[in-house]
Amino acid sequence: MENITKRFGNVVANDAVDFDASPGEIHCLLGENGAGKSTLMRILFGLCRADSGFIYVNGEPATISCPRDAIALGIGMVHQHFMLAERLTVAENIIAGSEPRRHGLLDYERARQKIAEVSQRYGLAVNPDAMVEEISVGQQQRVEILKALMRGARVLILDEPTAVLTPPEVDELFSVMRALRASGTTIIFITHKLKETMEISDRVTVLRDGRTVGVEKTSDATSDGLVEMMVGRSLPIHDDHRAPAQDIISLELKDVSVAGRKGSRARLSSVNLAVRRGEILGIAGVDGNGQLELEEVATGLRRPSQGKLIINGQDVTGFDTKRIRDKGVAYIPSDRLKRGMVSPFSLARNSVLGMQHSAHFSTRGVLQEDVVREHAESIVDLYDVRAESIDQPIGSLSGGNQQKLVVGRELTRPHSVVIAAQPTRGLDVGATHYIREQILASRNRGKAVLLISAELDEILELSDRIAVIYEGQIIDVRRAGQYTERELGLLMTGQRNGV
Amino acid sequence: MSGFADIVLNVNNLAATIRMATPIALAAMGGAFSERSGVVNIGIEGMMLTGAFCGVLGSYFTGSPWLGVLWAVAGGGLVGALLAVFAIRLKADHVVTGVGINILASGATTWLMQVIWKRKGASDLVSGLGTWSVPGLRDIPVLGTILGTHSPLVYISFMLIVLGWVLMFKTPLGLRMRMTGEHPEAADTVGINVHATQYFCVILSGCLAGLGGAYLSLAQLNWFSKDMSAGRGYMALAACIFGGWNPIGGLGASFLFSFTDAIQMRMQTAQIPLAVEIIQMIPYVLTILILAGAVVRSRPPAALGKHYESGHGKK
Numbered sequence: 121m122e123n124i125t126k127r128f129g130n131v132v133a134n135d136a137v138d139f140d141a142s143p144g145e146i147h148c149l150l151g152e153n154g155a156g157k158s159t160l161m162r163i164l165f166g167l168c169r170a171d172s173g174f175i176y177v178n179g180e181p182a183t184i185s186c187p188r189d190a191i192a193l194g195i196g197m198v199h200q201h202f203m204l205a206e207r208l209t210v211a212e213n214i215i216a217g218s219e220p221r222r223h224g225l226l227d228y229e230r231a232r233q234k235i236a237e238v239s240q241r242y243g244l245a246v247n248p249d250a251m252v253e254e255i256s257v258g259q260q261q262r263v264e265i266l267k268a269l270m271r272g273a274r275v276l277i278l279d280e281p282t283a284v285l286t287p288p289e290v291d292e293l294f295s296v297m298r299a300l301r302a303s304g305t306t307i308i309f310i311t312h313k314l315k316e317t318m319e320i321s322d323r324v325t326v327l328r329d330g331r332t333v334g335v336e337k338t339s340d341a342t343s344d345g346l347v348e349m350m351v352g353r354s355l356p357i358h359d360d361h362r363a364p365a366q367d368i369i370s371l372e373l374k375d376v377s378v379a380g381r382k383g384s385r386a387r388l389s390s391v392n393l394a395v396r397r398g399e400i401l402g403i404a405g406v407d408g409n410g411q412l413e414l415e416e417v418a419t420g421l422r423r424p425s426q427g428k429l430i431i432n433g434q435d436v437t438g439f440d441t442k443r444i445r446d447k448g449v450a451y452i453p454s455d456r457l458k459r460g461m462v463s464p465f466s467l468a469r470n471s472v473l474g475m476q477h478s479a480h481f482s483t484r485g486v487l488q489e490d491v492v493r494e495h496a497e498s499i500v501d502l503y504d505v506r507a508e509s510i511d512q513p514i515g516s517l518s519g520g521n522q523q524k525l526v527v528g529r530e531l532t533r534p535h536s537v538v539i540a541a542q543p544t545r546g547l548d549v550g551a552t553h554y555i556r557e558q559i560l561a562s563r564n565r566g567k568a569v570l571l572i573s574a575e576l577d578e579i580l581e582l583s584d585r586i587a588v589i590y591e592g593q594i595i596d597v598r599r600a601g602q603y604t605e606r607e608l609g610l611l612m613t614g615q616r617n618g619v
Numbered sequence: 620m621s622g623f624a625d626i627v628l629n630v631n632n633l634a635a636t637i638r639m640a641t642p643i644a645l646a647a648m649g650g651a652f653s654e655r656s657g658v659v660n661i662g663i664e665g666m667m668l669t670g671a672f673c674g675v676l677g678s679y680f681t682g683s684p685w686l687g688v689l690w691a692v693a694g695g696g697l698v699g700a701l702l703a704v705f706a707i708r709l710k711a712d713h714v715v716t717g718v719g720i721n722i723l724a725s726g727a728t729t730w731l732m733q734v735i736w737k738r739k740g741a742s743d744l745v746s747g748l749g750t751w752s753v754p755g756l757r758d759i760p761v762l763g764t765i766l767g768t769h770s771p772l773v774y775i776s777f778m779l780i781v782l783g784w785v786l787m788f789k790t791p792l793g794l795r796m797r798m799t800g801e802h803p804e805a806a807d808t809v810g811i812n813v814h815a816t817q818y819f820c821v822i823l824s825g826c827l828a829g830l831g832g833a834y835l836s837l838a839q840l841n842w843f844s845k846d847m848s849a850g851r852g853y854m855a856l857a858a859c860i861f862g863g864w865n866p867i868g869g870l871g872a873s874f875l876f877s878f879t880d881a882i883q884m885r886m887q888t889a890q891i892p893l894a895v896e897i898i899q900m901i902p903y904v905l906t907i908l909i910l911a912g913a914v915v916r917s918r919p920p921a922a923l924g925k926h927y928e929s930g931h932g933k934k
Contacts (some may be wrong), residue, residue: 167808167929186929188810203808205801206921208794216798217809219791226789267809 124173126159133159134170135330141275141323146297146307148321148338150314152350152548153519156330157310158200161277165197166190177275191218196268197277202260204252211235211248214267238269242299243292258289265296275306282316286406287576287609294320312350312549314343315577326350351550369433370568371395371418371449371537376427378413378592387413388592391427395537395568400559402583402600403572406612410592411572412454415541418570419451420444432536445474447537450530450562454541454572456519460526463515467507470514471496471529495532503528504554520551527558538562541572556582576608590614632881633765638839639877640870641776642667642831646855647862647869648783649827653699655787655864656820657800657922661717662702664852665724666825670695670832672728675843676735678745687745688772688833695829696822698724703821707814710926721852729845740845747841748772770838776830783827783866796820800920803927813927828852857910860917879905 126134134156141147151157163170166184175182177193184190190197204213211231220230235248244262252260261281268276278297282290297307297320311317317324317338324341326334326349334349371394378388388410395401405411416422417429420441428437431447445451453459461470472481472492481491496510503524507517514522527543540559544552559582563569573579579586580600587597588611596611603611610616646663653660670691677683677690698720705716736742748770757767787793798806799816807813835851836843854876855869862868879902886898 165808186810187808191810197808199808203802203805205798205805207801207918208797212794212798213805216794216806217811219794221791224790225785226791226794271809 121160121164122174122176124160124163124170124175126156126163126168126170132330134163134173136173137327137330137332139325139332141306141308143274143306144301144304145322146301146309146320148317148324149308149310149327150312150317150324150346150350151327152312152550153546155327155350155548157327158279159330160327161197161279161308161310164190165195165277167197191271191273194272194274195277196271196273196275198261198264198268198279198281200279200281200283202264204260204263206253207251209248210246210250210252210255210263213252213263214248214270218271234270235266239266242269242296242303244296257284258286258292261285261293262296269300273305275308276300277308277310279310280312281309282311282313286613287605288613290316314346317346318343328352347549366397366566368397369394370397370431371539371570372428372430373414373418374428374430376417376424376429378410378417378422379425386425386592388417388424391592391594393570393587393594393597395570397536397568398563398566399584400563400569400571400582402579402586403570403589404576404579404586404608404612405574405589407574409589409612411541411574411589413592414589415454415539415572418539419449419453442474445533448535450533450535450538450567452523452527452530452538452540452543454545456523456526456545461514461522464513466512467500467505467510467514467517467525468493468496470525471499471510473529475533499525499528499532502532503558518551520547520554523547523551523555527555531558531562536567538567538569539572540569542574543571544573544575544578552578576605576612580605580608588612629885630761630764632878632885634769635881635884636874636878637765637769637773639880640873641770641773641838642834643851643855643858643876644780644866644870644873645776645831645834646828646852647858647873648780648866649695649824649831650856650859651787651862651864651866651869652783652796652820652827653824654859654923655800655920656796656817657803657920657925657927658703658706658817658821659713659717659924660702660821660824661714661856662698662720662724662852663717663824663828663855664848664850665717665721666695666698666702666828667832667835667852667855668721668724668728668846668848669698670829671836671847672731672832672843673829674833674837675742675745676731678747678837679735679743682746684746684748684837687837688748688830691829691833691837692826693829695832696826699822699825699828700818702825703818706821707817707926710928713924725846728843732843732845742843744842745837747837770834772830772834772838776834777870779827779830780866780870787866792816792819797920800922803922803925804929807927807929813929828855831855854906857906860919861910863917864920875909876902876906 121139124134124137137160139160149157162168164175166187166189169185175184182193211228214235215231220227232248239246244266246259246262246266281293285293300307309321321338324336324338325332326346328350373391373393376388376391377386380387403411403414413422417424420439423438428435431449436444436447457463472495475481476487481488493510500507500510505521505524507521514525543559544555559569571582583600585597586600586603587594590612591614595616646667650660650663673694674687674691678687702716702720705711706713732742733739750768751771752768757763795811795816798811799813803813832848835847858869858872858876861872883898883901887895
């Protein structure tokens, strides 16, 4: 790809980008969110058109104006959000668009055979007759890869493929990728994760703000060098100056259960957790194992069917969220858009959400605009929120800046407990680093932090103690240094043996 | 036989059920095609009415009821194309467009009827399709009474419904339709033309509803009367949902609705000490109860009613 430029309105997503990948190589396309990685690959796959620039496939100039063209040229793409119809079978999803036929009818028999053949060759086991909605995310990804391979893909684009996978699934994916490379397939691996880049790729191209900032052989690259290219500066090491942890419990869940729907298993069962002042307790686990319920119980959004919630020694079970917040709970919700902010409202309004009633911000039921504005300005300053004005709707900011405002709002409230759920989900490296620093700073000031995150790296980087949640149960709690990453990965998938 | 058995299990009831179910099942199949591709089709009612009108018009001008049937299919398809342009190309809300089409069809057919035949209420008599009596089948006791003698459209419809089922579930085109209605972007990324598929389905839907309309005006009666579809298009839509967006399921649902209707009519003539109004309510109450139960369980195509715009369609 040569000199590719693509604009969306005033935003330049790709600015004269050059990119090349050779046969049989795993080529990493590295960059922060919004760096233009996905756009570049969408252009290659024909999902959008470049405003200018040229594409060459096997040395020949190519015109790719729709996915059909790309497929015909042997290009396949596995999207970050899977392109699978949930209520069709695996086989139907794989063959749709290039169906084997017999007498004008679908030939399922031949489809099954071909699928079995290709899946054996690369170790991609799937059940062709299962409904897509019934299989795991990891399996769905295999279906996507099969879909591309069955269409004769020689160039396979994987868009953030590891974001949805558990550590063992990532290992499996990597071995599939190596098998594909061995067979001569070119793999373009889009990611913002350095560790994976270093582990799997042969070469790496770094994009920043829509421009190519570097192309290197992975063996010649260093993590720090790549970060600097991605972010445009080097990231400081976290400040570890901290108040000593105290043996005073701030947040406690005692024997908490949350019943599931009728007939299904409990979402949480007999969870016991205690978070002390000046420590971060990390909850590690694969998404959907009760983290959301845990988050909701701890903040009063959901009343447990059994057990107690105790904050600073007081039983607050069944209190509504306002009263629990008033007990000193700061809450960074996992679903920022739904629970953390009101998109169409201004930054100023969002900066006092949940505190609008307090005497500080309103008098006799009327908001004191100047106090609110002053508060918003101070958060924007202190927490490095990049915005044009505090009057613009928060929805117009990038995810990272939205999250900084939410974090700023919560951490400037009087509080002793922080519930941080997926605090860096979907954020780029710079914002992630910043948010993590804030969480550490909060602990260093002696707050009790409950960190719920599906990002294992985040848990390992921040936590003092780590609890593993699996199918609604806390199956293990240890000091952070007492786990290897592999052990955690196994525990997260419920395998207690061999740990 | 007397009492309950006479009213419910009468063979004439079953023959009547088949007669009444045919147009609903055709339109229900139409609804299934449209909705499987992701386009909500409330306009079925209007397409049916247009079909009924065009059928009579065709028969009136050509003298041939069979050419009338073709006119009906074409007329329904044309209205289908109108819905398609609004719902797919212009991205109008599907339900609002469908309701608009129903009002348009009602007004246009009533007006044209007055212009052409100078009559209010009903058109002139035209030649209808008559009935077929299937040799062999008609002589079998009971079964012969139920199935032996019907309008030719009844037999044709049954065949079409089986063919429709094959098209939907056994052919590449059918798979593409279902993929489009479930996940248009996925369909697009495997090279399926989303909009073309939807146009095809919505126009086909109109053709089938038009054929159902022709049954009303050329098989049951031999003339067109004002608003003669009388809500059958909506019943067809209900049958389509109850039948799980499946032509054969829709046929089953149509049978059920029509069967209750047949019983209702029979009860009116039997000496039952119940107000006629109450008896007439029975099929509707039953429909509501069944649908209330069915809708809870049924899941429409995932992208039903949504608009799809591909990134590569425009610069």
